[in-house]
Amino acid sequence: MTRRPSALHTPARPRFTLTRRLAADHAARTLRADVAAGLTATPKTLPPKWFYDARGSALFEEITRLPEYYPTRAEREILQARAQEIAALTGARTLAELGSGSSEKTRLLLDALGPGLRSYAPLDVSDSALREAGEALIRDYPRLDVAATVADFESALTLPDTPGPHLLAFLGSTIGNLDAGQRAAFLTAVRAALGPDDALLLGADLVKDAGVLRRAYDDAQGVTAEFNKNVLHVLNRELDADFDPDTFTHRAVWNAVEERVEMHLRSDRAQTVKVKALDLAVDFERDEDLRTEISVKFRRSALTDELAAAGLTVRRWWTDPQERFALLLAFVR
Structure with a gap:
């Protein structure tokens, strides 16, 4: 007699799965491309994503607890107050x-x-x-x-094959790290990824007093300065560069025209930095800036218009009591 396999012995479906959509060398290739392009541009720039090695991530967690840095606390306040409403409005299963x-x-x-x-x-x-x-x-x-x-949401954005409706969260005002053209492309990709019953939950930092903004990105303890300089340590380690972080000064600048905070590293003297992995020599003049981050601050009407242009309708706009930060819920038009 042949014994049938018992259902009790059927392997359980794993509750945690990890899918890799990036090649093993994606980070290395992207870093090399970003550094080669950014350090030969005028003005010199680097994308902020290269702050976040293990040390940079730990420094950023420390920044979120600083008294000057309000965005994390403000966004959490809104989530605590509105999470139940978000759940009711979206009925999200994923x-x-x-x-x-x-x-x-x-x-x-x-x-x-x-x-x-x-x-x-x-x-x-x-x-x-x-x-x-x-x-x-x-x-x-x-x-x-x-x-x-x-995956890298800047290069490919698809929602998983999981039960809908989907609620897609993009928190922390990370959207502020994108310039206008990048935001338009990103929001268009979001719209393409969302189904008719899906929603976008977006965190956005708001325009406010320039002094408050500068202090949030240039704290009294110097943690943000260390965070900013950490990108130079990343380049030294990953690309065999010879940056001396002690010869650069952290600067947080409010760009009133673009309504954004910019983080810069200013060269304290004329110097040449070698990036051996790229066979690149980079000349810095005294007081020349390397821009390492933009953090755009938003106004309700302009951001709502940006989403509308991508085919997304903002149905809810919530702020913390001091109106420093916004959380918005948008659906496909």
Whole structure:
């Protein structure tokens, strides 16, 4: 007699999955391309994503706890006050998140979405951050599946094949790191990825007093300065460069025309930096700036218009009590 396999012995479907959509050398190739383009441009620039090695990520977590740096606290206040409303308005069965990192703030949404939520789908370039956060979440949320994706949202954006409706979260005002053209392309990609019942939850820092903004990016303890200079350590390690971080000064500048904070590293003297991996020699004049980040601050009407141009309608706009930061919920038009 042949014995049938018992259903009790059927392997359980894994609750945590990790899909890699980036080639193994993606980060190395992208870093080389960004540095070659940025250090030979006028003015010199680097994308802010290269701040975030392990040391840079730890420094940024420290920044979020500084008294001058309000965005993280303000966004959390809004989420605490509005998460239940967001859940009711979206009925999301999958929460997707771009640039999720540790996913800490996301727990407010996971709790609000409750038993109807079936899947959390974080997308990040960091394999280790996704794995660490995902394993913690499946432990703390026994009914939740985590479908993580290693991907770069700036180059490819697709939502996972998980139960809808989807709520796509892009928090932290990371959208402010994109210039106008990049934002238009990003929002168009978001619109293409969303289905008719899906929604976008977007965090955006708002225009405010220039002094408040400068202090948020140039704190009294100098943590942001160390964070800014960390990108030079990254280039030294990854590209065999010979930057001396002590010869650069951190600057936070309010660009009133573009309504954005810019972070710069200013060369304290004339010098030549060699980037051996690129066979590149970069000349800096005294007081020449290397721009390492833009952080655009938004006004309601202009940002709503940007989303509308991409085919997204803002249905809710919430701020913290001091109106420093906004969280908006948008649907396909």
